[in-house]
Amino acid sequence: MTQHEASVASVALLDLVRDISVRAAEFALEARRAGVSVAATKSTPTDIVTAVDRDTETLIRSIILESRPADGIIGEEDVAHVGTSGIDWVVDPIDGTVNFLYGIPAWAVSIAVVEGAAAGDVGGTTLAGVVVNPVTGELFEASAGGGARLAGRELAVNADVPLGSALVGTGFGYAAERRREQAAVLLELMPHIRDIRRGGSAALDLCSLACGRLDAYYERGLNAWDHAAGALIAREAGARVGGPGGGRENAELLVAAAPGLYEELAAALRAAGMDA
Incomplete structure (x- = not known):
């Protein structure tokens, strides 16, 4: 995919990524308000997963596959879904699960779309990405070559800081x-x-x-x-x-x-x- 083609694809995908992220954030926030507990541990006893993690990822996967059935999905809580399109969705249904469990308002739904991804650390070119904090309502988004925004405002890192x-x-x-x-x-x-x-x-x-x-x-x-x-x-x-x-x-x-x-x-x- 050329740089121009990647840019066009990024803009087209970003709307879908945003929509799915917002729907997932609303779902996870409602579930958190209803109460949450540890469903299992992963790598260590302090590395936890909740039922909401799993349910939110299930929701995200179902919407992706309904919209783009040929795409792959690499998620935290379930096995990878192998696609045929060369496009993979990289999904963290709740990033900051310990914060989520304790009611600390710093957890997020994170979804990216990657062209040419591989297993493990994922390679390729990230075309679009959205991170939503469901508690604050902040939605950060970016597309390849299209800049990054928060609530429509263009973002820029702090420059010239020693x-x-x-x-x-x-x-x-x-x-x-x-x-x-x-x-x-x-x-x-x-x-x-x-x-x-x-x-x-x-x-x-x-x-x-x-x-x-x-x-x-x-x-x-x-x-x-x-x-x-x-x-x-x-x-x-x-x-x-x-x-x-x-x-x-x-x-x-x-x-x-x-x-x-x-x-x-x-x-x-x-x-x-x-x-x-």
Whole structure:
């Protein structure tokens, strides 16, 4: 697909992504108001899933397949649906499930559409992405080459912020050993930045970067559904988003910031023992 073709496809898909995201957000919010409890755990006892996660993803999948039956779906709560169109939907029905469980108003529905995706970390070109916070009603959206917006307002990352003045977002894994490693990196990084924020939703953290509520963001251990939509929104707002060794973001690492700050943060992370 050429760049022009990708741009045209992105605009056409964005309306559908937005509609599905809003419907899913309304469904999840109503379910949260009715009460929620842990349905199961995943990688560790602290890595939880609720019935609402599963039900919301089921709703999203059903609408996608009704609208575009040839597309594939890569979601957090169910096995991948293999499509034939070359287009895959990357779905996180509730990003920030612990926040959702505790009633903290920082969780989101995150949906991205990717052309040429692969398994695992997902490759290809992200054509469109939407992140909705159902509690606040904020809807962040972007299309490839079409910019990023919040409530119709064009977004732009904070520019010309030096590392020492940067408010940096991050998150932590569920496994005890990974948390220990992440804490050690943070201990080294803290003297070199303004402060740290841990919001609990990678999708919303990337959107916070896009709209200037954060200056930078990094995290290890993210899955594609955690960041696919948010990374597109951050990129379209002017951020550089990358991973280990300056390559593409993946489960090992995601770093995002305005280009100049990106280089400073990556260097600081390397000095702290993280391959950025």
